[in-house]
Amino acid sequence: MLNDWSGQTFPRPTGRKPIVGDVGTIRPGSPLQSVMENCGDLGPIFELKVFDQKFVFVSSAELAAELSDEKRFEKALSPALLALRDFAGSGLFTAYNDETDWELAHTLLMPAFTKAAMQRYHPIMLEVARELFGAWDGVDRPVDVSADMTRLTLETISRSAFSTDFGSFSREEPHPFIPAMIEALRFGQRKGSLATMPGAAMLMRRIEKRNAHHQAYVDDLLDGIIAERRAEPTGTGEPDRDLLGIMLNTPHPETGARLNDLNIRHQILTFLVAGHETTSGALSFALYYLSRHPEALAAAQAEVDEILGSDRTAEPTFEQVPKFRYVRRVLDEGLRLWPTAPAYTRTPREELTLSTGHTMRPGDWAIIVLPMTHRDPAVWGETADEFDPDRFTVGRSRGRTPQTYKPFGTGERACIGRQFALHEAVLVLAMLLHRHDIAGDPDYVLRIAERLTLMPQGFELTLTPRG
Numbered sequence: 001m002l003n004d005w006s007g008q009t010f011p012r013p014t015g016r017k018p019i020v021g022d023v024g025t026i027r028p029g030s031p032l033q034s035v036m037e038n039c040g041d042l043g044p045i046f047e048l049k050v051f052d053q054k055f056v057f058v059s060s061a062e063l064a065a066e067l068s069d070e071k072r073f074e075k076a077l078s079p080a081l082l083a084l085r086d087f088a089g090s091g092l093f094t095a096y097n098d099e100t101d102w103e104l105a106h107t108l109l110m111p112a113f114t115k116a117a118m119q120r121y122h123p124i125m126l127e128v129a130r131e132l133f134g135a136w137d138g139v140d141r142p143v144d145v146s147a148d149m150t151r152l153t154l155e156t157i158s159r160s161a162f163s164t165d166f167g168s169f170s171r172e173e174p175h176p177f178i179p180a181m182i183e184a185l186r187f188g189q190r191k192g193s194l195a196t197m198p199g200a201a202m203l204m205r206r207i208e209k210r211n212a213h214h215q216a217y218v219d220d221l222l223d224g225i226i227a228e229r230r231a232e233p234t235g236t237g238e239p240d241r242d243l244l245g246i247m248l249n250t251p252h253p254e255t256g257a258r259l260n261d262l263n264i265r266h267q268i269l270t271f272l273v274a275g276h277e278t279t280s281g282a283l284s285f286a287l288y289y290l291s292r293h294p295e296a297l298a299a300a301q302a303e304v305d306e307i308l309g310s311d312r313t314a315e316p317t318f319e320q321v322p323k324f325r326y327v328r329r330v331l332d333e334g335l336r337l338w339p340t341a342p343a344y345t346r347t348p349r350e351e352l353t354l355s356t357g358h359t360m361r362p363g364d365w366a367i368i369v370l371p372m373t374h375r376d377p378a379v380w381g382e383t384a385d386e387f388d389p390d391r392f393t394v395g396r397s398r399g400r401t402p403q404t405y406k407p408f409g410t411g412e413r414a415c416i417g418r419q420f421a422l423h424e425a426v427l428v429l430a431m432l433l434h435r436h437d438i439a440g441d442p443d444y445v446l447r448i449a450e451r452l453t454l455m456p457q458g459f460e461l462t463l464t465p466r467g
C-alpha cells in the first residue's frame with residue numbers, strides 16, 4: 001500500500017470494498033466535494049483507500065495548523081502533483097523540495113513579485129480589465145462569469161510574465177494554445193487518478209498517445225516564445241521586464257547557475273496554469289456571493305464609489321488598490337469558503353508523533369482539505385458555512401491563529417504569486433462594481449467544477465451600467 005503510514009489506520013467512511021477500496025464514496029469529477037460530503041463526521045484526520053493508494057486527509061483547523069509548522073513539516077507531492085510533473089517538470093509548483101531547480105528558480109523569480117515589480121504589472125492589469133469591459137459593452141444577455149474571468153486572468157498573467165498576448169478579447173475563438181494546454185493538463189489529472197489502478201499501464205499508454213499532439217503543440221509554442229526572446233538583439237528594450245527575461249538573463253547571485261531552456265518552458269507552463277484559474281475562481285466566487293448578499297454588494301459599491309468618485313470609467317492607481325479594504329474582505333471570505341487551490345500536502349522532516357497520537361515518518365503524507373479546515377466551527381464559529389466578509393476586519397481577526405487560514409498554502413512553498421493575485425483581483429472587482437450593477441439568476445444553485453482548481457459552474461450575471 002502506498003502512503004501506508006506503517007500500517008496505522010484512520011477513520012473512514014463505511015462501504016470499503018476489496019481491491020477498489022473506498023472508490024464507491026468518490027463521485028467521478030468531484031472528488032473534493034465527495035470527501036467534504038462523505039467524511040465530514042470522521043474527525044480531524046481520516047483516510048480513503050483507492051486501489052493500492054492510501055490518502056490521509058486533515059479536516060480540523062488545529063491539526064492543519066500543526067502540519068503547517070514549517071520547522072517540523074514540509075511540502076509533499078501528492079499523486080496529483082506527481083502526475084503533473086510530466087507536464088510541468090520541476091517547475092516551481094511541482095518541484096521536490098530538495099531539487100536544485102526549485103532553489104534556483106525561487107531565488108531568481110522572487111524579485112519578480114516585489115512591490116516595484118507589481119507597479120510594472122499594474123498598467124497591464126488595467127489594460128486587460130479595460131478589454132474585458134470593452135467586450136461587455138453592448139452585450140444584452142447575461143455573461144458567463146467563470147469563462148470571462150478566466151479569459152481575463154490568463155491574458156493578465158501571460159502579458160505580465162511573458163509579454164505574450166493571446167488575444168483573448170479580440171478573437172472569436174480562444175487561441176489554440178488554450179484548449180491544448182487544458183487538454184494536456186486534463187491528461188495529467190487522468191493519469192494521476194489512474195496511477196494506482198491495476199492494469200492501468202495499457203490504458204495510460206493509449207491516453208498518452210492521444211494527448212501527444214496537444215503536448216507537442218504546447219511545447220513548440222513555448223519553445224518558440226523562448227527562442228524569439230533569446231534572439232532579441234542585446235541592448236534593446238528592458239531584458240528583465242518580465243519573468244521570462246529574468247529567467248533567461250539572470251544568473252543565481254551566489255552560484256552563477258542559470259535555468260536551462262527545458263526548465264524555463266516548465267516554469268512558463270507553471271505560471272500560466274498556477275497563475276490564472278486560481279485567481280479567476282476567486283473572482284467568480286466573490287461575484288457569486290455578492291450577487292446573493294445585497295448588503296455586502298451595497299457595502300462594496302459604497303467603498304468603490306468613495307475611492308473612485310463619480311466617473312464610472314475611473315481606474316484605480318497602484319496606491320489606491322490596497323485601500324479597497326471591503327472588496328478585499330469579500331475576496332478573502334470567498335477564498336475561505338471555496339479556496340480555489342483547495343488542498344496542499346505535508347510530510348514531516350523527521351519522525352514525530354502528531355497531537356492525535358499517530359506516528360508520522362518522513363514519506364508519510366497528509367492532505368490538508370482547505371474547504372473543511374476553513375469551515376471548522378472551533379475557529380469560525382457556528383456560522384462557519386455562511387458568507388460574512390467582516391470576519392476579516394482587524395478586530396475580528398485578532399487572536400485567530402494565522403495558520404488556520406491558508407488559501408495560498410504555507411511555508412517556503414507557499415504561493416509566490418499571492419500579491420499578484422490579490423492586486424489583480426481587488427483591482428478588477430473594484431472596477432467592475434464601480435461600473436456595473438450585478439444580478440445573478442435567483443434560481444441558480446451553486447455548482448462547483450473541480451479541475452486542478454475550483455470554479456463556479458454555469459454561473460451567469462446580468463450586468464447593468466450604473467448611472
Ligand code: HEM
Nearest residue numbers: 092093274275278279282341344408409413415416417421
Ligand atoms: C487566488 C489566487 C491563487 C491561489 C488561491 C493560489 C494558491 C496557491 C497555493 C495553495 C499554493 C501552494 C501549493 C502547495 O503547497 O502545493 C500555490 C503555489 C504557487 N502559486 Fe499560487 N495561487 C494563486 C495565484 C497565483 C498566481 C497569480 C501565480 C503566479 C503569478 C501563482 C503561482 C504559484 C506558484 C509558482 C506556486 C508554487 C510555489 C513554490 O512551490 O515555490 N499563484 N498557490
